[in-house]
Amino acid sequence: GAVVSQHPSRVICKSGTSVKIECRSLDFQATTMFWYRQFPKQSLMLMATSNEGSKATYEQGVEKDKFLINHASLTLSTLTVTSAHPEDSSFYICSVREVNEKLFFGSGTQLSVL
Amino acid sequence: QKEVEQDPGPLSVPEGAIVSLNCTYSNSAFQYFMWYRQYSRKGPELLMYTYSSGNKEDGRFTAQVDKSSKYISLFIRDSQPSDSATYLCALGSNYKLTFGKGTLLTVNP
Numbered sequence: 001g002a003v004v005s006q007h008p009s010r011v012i013c014k015s016g017t018s019v020k021i022e023c024r025s026l027d028f029q030a031t032t033m034f035w036y037r038q039f040p041k042q043s044l045m046l047m048a049t050s051n052e053g054s055k056a057t058y059e060q061g062v063e064k065d066k067f068l069i070n071h072a073s074l075t076l077s078t079l080t081v082t083s084a085h086p087e088d089s090s091f092y093i094c095s096v097r098e099v100n101e102k103l104f105f106g107s108g109t110q111l112s113v114l
Numbered sequence: 115q116k117e118v119e120q121d122p123g124p125l126s127v128p129e130g131a132i133v134s135l136n137c138t139y140s141n142s143a144f145q146y147f148m149w150y151r152q153y154s155r156k157g158p159e160l161l162m163y164t165y166s167s168g169n170k171e172d173g174r175f176t177a178q179v180d181k182s183s184k185y186i187s188l189f190i191r192d193s194q195p196s197d198s199a200t201y202l203c204a205l206g207s208n209y210k211l212t213f214g215k216g217t218l219l220t221v222n223p
Contacts, residue, residue, distance in 0.1 A: 004157075046211075091155070101206055102148070108155065108157045110155060
């Protein structure tokens with residue numbers, strides 16, 4: 001399946017700062033990538049769908065101005081958490097969908113906001 | 115009623131045991147069914163994918179789907195300590211996946 005690289009794996013930042021997370025599809029040209037969020041002992045919650053060359057589609061309740069998504073190429077999508085607060089602390093995971101609907105995930109980013 | 119129900123466990127078994135993990139669902143529109151394995155602080159890894167009722171086997175893993183009962187299962191034979199992880203079911207239709215909460219499995223040596 002598709003190989004997805006996500007960076008960084010862990011980031012600690014101060015409240016009010018912005019954090020950028022990168023997601024790269026290494027062997028698959030992905031017109032669409034997905035960003036998920038996962039709290040401890042909870043399931044994956046879809047935050048937004050990243051579309052190459054156009055605006056991302058956000059799920060209900062997700063603030064688009066807080067979670068900025070850029071999908072500038074077929075292999076790279078970025079998620080920027082702006083003005084991060086402690087409640088934004090979570091595990092963020094990106095994924096790529098192959099044509100047969102299978103999702104392949106990056107290794108995830110643990111964000112801790114102090 | 116949630117769309118997908120999965121017992122979070124935790125489930126603890128001895129090495130070599132047969133493990134049964136299950137999900138039930140309410141939406142009959144789901145067309146394809148997957149199982150993912152997630153190690154702590156890592157992204158989920160696709161284990162099994164199927165779109166029809168019946169069994170699908172891959173090594174020590176067997177995925178079972180019963181669409182009439184809206185019930186899916188993952189069986190792990192000869193479980194190993196390296197199988198210790200969280201297992202998530204994922205059900206899809208119309209390009210959208212819905213995940214279960216995951217079951218935490220520990221296989222004790």
